[in-house]
Amino acid sequence: MIKAFKFVKVQTETMRYCVKIEVSLKPGHSDPEGETTARLLKELGYRVEAVNVSKVYNVVLEATSRKEAENKAEEMCKRLLANPTKDNYAIVIEEER
Amino acid sequence: MKREEIKVCVLRVGGTNCDAETKRAFEELGVQTDIIHANEVVRRRNLLQYHVLVFPGGFSYGDYVRAGAIWAKWILAKLGKELKAFVNENRPILGICNGFQVLVEAGLLPSFSKMSPYPEATLTMNLPPGYNCRWIYLKQENQGKCVFTWNIPKGKVLHVPVAHSEGRFLFTKEKQDQFLERLYENDQLVFRYCDKKGEYAEGSFPTNPNGSFHDIAGICNAEGTIFGLMPHPERAFYWWQQPDWTRQTQMPQYGDGKIILEGVIEYLTKKF
Numbered sequence: 001m002i003k004a005f006k007f008v009k010v011q012t013e014t015m016r017y018c019v020k021i022e023v024s025l026k027p028g029h030s031d032p033e034g035e036t037t038a039r040l041l042k043e044l045g046y047r048v049e050a051v052n053v054s055k056v057y058n059v060v061l062e063a064t065s066r067k068e069a070e071n072k073a074e075e076m077c078k079r080l081l082a083n084p085t086k087d088n089y090a091i092v093i094e095e096e097r
Numbered sequence: 098m099k100r101e102e103i104k105v106c107v108l109r110v111g112g113t114n115c116d117a118e119t120k121r122a123f124e125e126l127g128v129q130t131d132i133i134h135a136n137e138v139v140r141r142r143n144l145l146q147y148h149v150l151v152f153p154g155g156f157s158y159g160d161y162v163r164a165g166a167i168w169a170k171w172i173l174a175k176l177g178k179e180l181k182a183f184v185n186e187n188r189p190i191l192g193i194c195n196g197f198q199v200l201v202e203a204g205l206l207p208s209f210s211k212m213s214p215y216p217e218a219t220l221t222m223n224l225p226p227g228y229n230c231r232w233i234y235l236k237q238e239n240q241g242k243c244v245f246t247w248n249i250p251k252g253k254v255l256h257v258p259v260a261h262s263e264g265r266f267l268f269t270k271e272k273q274d275q276f277l278e279r280l281y282e283n284d285q286l287v288f289r290y291c292d293k294k295g296e297y298a299e300g301s302f303p304t305n306p307n308g309s310f311h312d313i314a315g316i317c318n319a320e321g322t323i324f325g326l327m328p329h330p331e332r333a334f335y336w337w338q339q340p341d342w343t344r345q346t347q348m349p350q351y352g353d354g355k356i357i358l359e360g361v362i363e364y365l366t367k368k369f
Contacts, residue, residue, distance in 0.1 A: 026269075026270075028270060029267075029270070030224060030308075032222045032223065032224050032225065032226030033222060033226060035226075036226050078215065079170060080162060080166060080167075080170050081162060083163060083166070083202070083215075083216045083219045084215055084216065084269070085216055085217070085218055085219040085267060085268060085269045086219045086221055086267065086269070
């Protein structure tokens, strides 16, 4: 006997969020790349006091709310983008559409 | 277990190197060795057919994000279950250079108690900055827990090369003294950078080629079965890989790298 099933499609509205994640070295952690860059900029004649290098990831993701987008970005930082030993991270939701 | 029964798996992904040297070195020691692409291991689900797992050197996934980070998270996502079983069965895992970075990023090293969900240390940019390729000296610090170095007398100085730009081993600043104490307590410290006479580098370049905290060059986990080091033992295996072989008239057949790789094979033949 063939049973007929009725599928009910549950729709959750998702939105696209542009999230800017900046990963930078913790204060006090030596930054050889920044120090080398600063040295060269000084040699080029600029009055540079310090250079700190950080990395920016522009992530486009889908989420049901701004809060969920933030939580997902936080999780990404913890799982991959930042190493808690040396990195700090900052998350900014830049755009939602 | 007889030597010829031992199977070593050298994992490979885009950007790894020295996998062929590692295979040749292990085969010279009389064990079976396969170089397998990580995707293939995922497809075949055959990791547990091997007795030793090796993450070789190189620049896996272009060192993007951080050296070793992508491969570490990838392997946990795709092979986490098998890897956990491998670790729980105390099967030895070796990470050389980029492989060491992978093990640290995966939370397998230093792994004071169990596999850590987040990295407890980092192998970050060299200080002074830049890629550094040179022969250095290592002092064996382990009391015998590490299954790769248990047969090397404590205090012995080894001559092997390093080649990396992200090899500065660091703990988080607030906990570095506490974590160092734990490394000593658990006998997890394996190699420190030193000079030819065995005097510690104390951070001075180029004896310590990357500015590593406490001159740390290699550590193992609390069980002694997972071992990571920045220098390349497989590049110091044969006499003709030594930097001074053209100037010498007589040399031993093998370099100092051999004793490190041989240690794990002897451990397996004795234990199983």
